[in-house]
Amino acid sequence: MTNRSTVERTGTPPSFHWHTLPAERVAEALQSPTSGLTAAEAARRLAQYGPNRLAPPKRRGPLLRLLLQFHNILLYVMMAAALITALLGHWIDTGVLMSAVVINAIIGFIQEGKAQSALDAIRAMLSQHATVIRDGQRQEIEAANLVPGDVVVLASGDRVPADLRLVSVKELRIEEAALTGESLPVEKSDAAVSADAPLGDRYGMAYSGTVVVYGQATGIVVTTGAATELGRINQMLSDIRNLTTPLLRKVDRFGRVLALAIVAMSAVTFMLGVWWRGHPAAEMFMMVVALAASAIPEGLPAIMTVTLALGVQRMARRNAIVRRLPAVEALGSVTVICSDKTGTLTRNEMTVQRVVCAGHVFDVGGVGYAPVGDLSIDGRIIDVEHYPALAMAIRTGVLCNDARLCEEDDLWRVEGDPTEGALLVLGAKGGFTQHAGHAAWPRLDAIPFESQHRFMATYHRDSDDEPWIFVKGAPEAILDMCASQLAHDGELPLDVDYWRRMATDTAAQGLRMLALACKRAGPLEARLGFDDTRSGYMLLALVGIIDPPREEAVRAVGECHHAGIRVKMITGDHAETARAIGAQLAIGVGKPAITGAEVAMMDDAALRRVALEVDVFARASPEHKLRLVQALQDDGQVVAMTGDGVNDAPALKRADVGVAMGRKGTEAAKEAADMVLADDNFATIAAAVREGRAVYDNLKKFILFMLPTNGGEALVVIAAILFELALPLTPAQVLWINMVTSSTLGLALAFEPAEHGIMSRRPRPPGEALLSGFFVWRVLMVSVLMMTGALGLFLWELNDGTSLETARTMAVNAVVAAEMFYLINSRFILATVVSLDGLTGNRYVLLAIAACVPLQIAYTHLPAMQAIFGSTDLTPVEWGKVLAAGMLVFSVAELEKFVIRRTRLAGRLNG
Structure with missing residues (x-):
């Protein structure tokens, strides 16, 4: 021991x-x-x-879990912004920012508590x-x-x-x-x-x-x-440790870089102002505070939450229930989907697809338990009554059967063994129902299926009171009972080689097989016994049965392939069955299927190579599934994993996005997953990927909108310091702009619908930074445009003898007007917005602008606001100049998009 x-x-x-x-x-x-x-x-x-x-697993206490929710770079940025507003005495702004911090932490605390229940579900x-x-x-x-x-x-x-x-x-x-x-x-x-x-x-x-x-x-x-x-x-x-999603990893890196950049820029500006320009340190500190306030993206955590929450709502309408917010975007970045087979890619409804009789092979149309479909030979629909062997085989399958086929609310289901249910559906397609069959051929006795004998037998009498014994079971067991076969022109001696050849051919197509036979005789004694099943039977048919793929899954797999996403089938089923279903779904065509036993023999390096090349994995255990997911992730792939059993739970938890089945999934699988499919349908995953890509697009659009607006404000302040100009924007005015525009206007982009062709793109590279070189260029270009409009207008007005207060009011309104116009530009990253759809396609953009306009009018003309922010009234001519500054940004941004589109088109044509 x-x-x-x-x-x-x-x-x-x-x-x-x-x-x-x-x-x-x-x-x-x-x-x-x-x-x-x-x-x-x-x-x-x-x-x-x-x-x-x-x-029970070791868990962190609730207090520690709550405190750890604050360990997030975005929340650090928000708390820094709150500290700055507190230093400026803007206590309302401080309260709003800290409330957002606390709400984000509470949401994370609740979600982490839910994740712990995956282990509870297994123990249950x-x-x-x-x-x-x-x-x-x-x-x-x-x-x-x-x-x-x-x-x-x-x-x-x-x-x-x-x-x-x-x-x-x-x-x-x-x-x-x-x-x-x-x-x-x-x-x-x-x-x-x-x-x-x-x-x-x-x-x-x-x-x-x-x-x-x-x-x-x-x-x-x-x-x-x-x-x-x-x-x-x-x-x-x-x-298994919880992995963060690609978005959270990117935002974390982005937040760190941005925080360092803001601190460095503020420090350099402070030193230049004090040591080079000789400004008092106290005055420079307030200027640097204004600079930092303009650069910190206070709205980013809120917009992320809102955008992801809207994605959750859209996915819920498509039967995808998201349990963790970041999983919404992670779906949009997946490069590989590892899917279970049964019930996800297939219907989980066994269906007869092939009937082999002596001399004929019949194809059976229709899928699932609905008794709809034709029987055909080489595409030619046939009448069952003209083929005696087929008719008797169908009769045998229906009578030698303990299952029931039921219809409830226009839905067909089987009570009993699914394989027996498939035979009842075949009978209904051939015009022989169970009720009518038992009425005309009543059952008098039966030998139930036993694993050691591998067959079932029933004793009946027909309408002429003639005795019949029907048997169904494993082909090898039934063949041993038979001495003859029923052909089109009558009973013939058994051709064993033909049946073995056809059995091999049927098995090669991944079909499960049953053999059907009959004997025109009664029991040797009063009851049906095993002595009655030893010999003398006439072989009727081999029946090929399979759980067919969902039609919508076939389309969804094609859509995923079109979108550049690899689909891999990882199942516990047999290799032949998995390969056959994979071929029908265009998964792993022309490639071998790897079994779990082969996976177990591979080291990690070999498995990484195989995991990318092979698309069908059969007889996979929980360890094999987990290793496959890890191997793909080690290669840099973003992996979504679907499953329904407790055996899938480790891989679901490890994957970047775990997707559990809502109907037939175990609680352990659901609790380990990030998303649950209410309809157990692979097509829902493809729809969710589309939503995820749209969510990421909208986050990128918001960042492309937010950074230039903040950058333009920062450049205005830096330019004023470096060139010893009067400060065009005070710290309070900077906070007003951020509060009213950056968050309020940007929020409208969360409602942006998916762009055309979103599922025609390749998945973005997993290591792609949130800000590409193009994004940096766009941010710098628009920031300079906003600075040019606001600072240029400010200096122009001062040069014309306008008061400092009026010049500042015009500068603030110029920044806000530029942001309103740029919001419309930001609806499409490269496509033009100069169209009816571009200008009016997102009503939330129009509503945000409509809400912002009266706020700016109030800021400019209300005495109370003038007292707080130092603003003054503007004349219609001055308002016209403000709008011209905004149009400058809009026009140049659209011109830049046009040049990039033409350049890329020329590159493709020359390539």
Whole structure:
């Protein structure tokens, strides 16, 4: 045995590949008699291994979590701005800025608290009770008291309470999708498998947190608590640190650079003014405060929050529920989407697509459970009645069936096994319904499906009171029963080579197969028995079934490819199935599918190469999914990951954007994700990417609007200091401009609709800075234009003998007018706004300007405002000069866009 501290931490005895050992060896290794452990031995092991529960994660206290919300460069900038306004005595401005800081911190505090519940959701998957055999008696105990070596009894509907090695099985099927991604319940047995078998192929194991959907079994507890597969995933989640989104990383870098630039510019200006121009230090300090106030982008955190919140609302209308605000923009920057298959890219509705009879191969139209579609040969629609083998095969599939096909509110659904449901839909397409079939061919007896026999049989009598036995099951099992086949012209000897060839061809298309056969006879005895299924059957057909891709997912994948986004399928399903679905979705066409076992054998460098080149990954475990996401991120990709099971939770948490399924997703997946799809539809992700790109565009437009307006104000102040001019803008006037225009006007850009062709662009490079060289040029150009208009007008008026107060009032209004005109320019980064759509396409821009105009009139003409800011009345002629200064910015900005468009077009033509 391992030492006690290790055992208590892992909740497991010595490490074995339990799935590789025969049941007797497991019982021997764990000293587990068939009569179960004694109460005393169970108590001793409970003390040794610890309770069968997952330890709660270590968490920061609420006070520390709240304080850490203030550790953000944007909030530092806002607090610096608040300090400056306090030094200036503008206490209302100080209160507004500090309120924004506190609100941002509270929002972050609440969101972080929600993220912690992902681990709670996994612990909630553990079963609360378990049925065990102890002291030779069956009894129900708290699942937390289970220990390795306990004998557990499972029945239909139970949640598996710990990891078990099954020792006896009767028709056991377990829903393992949450752990493996397998689209159908897994048939279990007590057989050992190879050591390298993936989790989904370990048929002799039952794992904690999975659900028994059919049958009974007995198993020996091999691991408990943190050592279970569920516990390992829980530990993986605990070990993954939260990543910030690309936007937050860029804004953080941008904020740091901007803060350093403001401090450096202020310090240099202060030194030049005091030591070179000889201004008093106190006077220069107030000038530098005005400079800093003009340069600090107070509105950036608020505009970010508003823009992202609007994106959240738009995505919600498209069935994408965003749980963390920054995830809105992160979606717009993704370069790779890793998607689960079942239910996301596919319908999660098994559908018959192919029926192989002797001499004919039929294609079945329609997808899903709606009984709509035609049967055809080489594109030619056929009448089922003209093909006896097909008609009898359809009849067999409907009658030898325990599922039900129902319609509720114009939606079709299946009650029972999805594969059997697919046969009922085929019957309805062929004109043979379950109700009519049972009325004409009543069922008298049945042998239910059992994993060791791999078939189901039913006994019927037809309308002429003739006996029939129908069977369906695995092709190899049904072939062994058959001596003949039904062809178009009657019964013929069985051509085994033909059926094996067609089975191979069907499997190569990723289709799951069932064989259908019948015998015109009754049971040998009163009841239908296994002796009645040994021989003498006539093979009717092989049926190929698949969970088909969603039509909208096919279009969405194409849209993502058009947008330069790679789509990768990572599924727990079989490689053949994944490859077939991938081909229909144009994912991984012409490329191999890599299995989880192959991923496990690769080192990190090899996996980075493969992760980029290969697009279909099958039989993937939680570790494989997590490694794939990390490999893509290590290569510099921005990764979105979709999933629905607890096995997806670590990768969802690690990805830049985790996307969980809202309908069939586990709570663990939803809590680990940044976004939840209310309709479980991949097409919703493509729509959300479009919204994310629009959000980032709007943030860029705001920054392109905000920085030149702040820069123009700063240049006016710097020029006045360097050239020993009277200060054109006082600190109070600078704050007025920032309060009324930079935030108020810029806010309208948050409502800007997505530009045409937004999904035709390539994803922006992950390392791209928030301010490119072009952005720096645009900021400098517009800043100089605003300075030229405001300072030029100020000096012109002073030269004409206008009072200093009037000249300053005109300078303030010139800056504001320039910002109003430039706001219209900023709607499109390169496209012209000189059009009806450009001038009126965003009504919020017009409303913002309409709100700003009366504020400036009040600033200029109200006596109270004149007393506060030192403004004076302006004449109509002076207002005309102000508007001319604003038009200067608008005209030159549009001319610059025109030159850039023509230059790029010429470059493309010459290239």
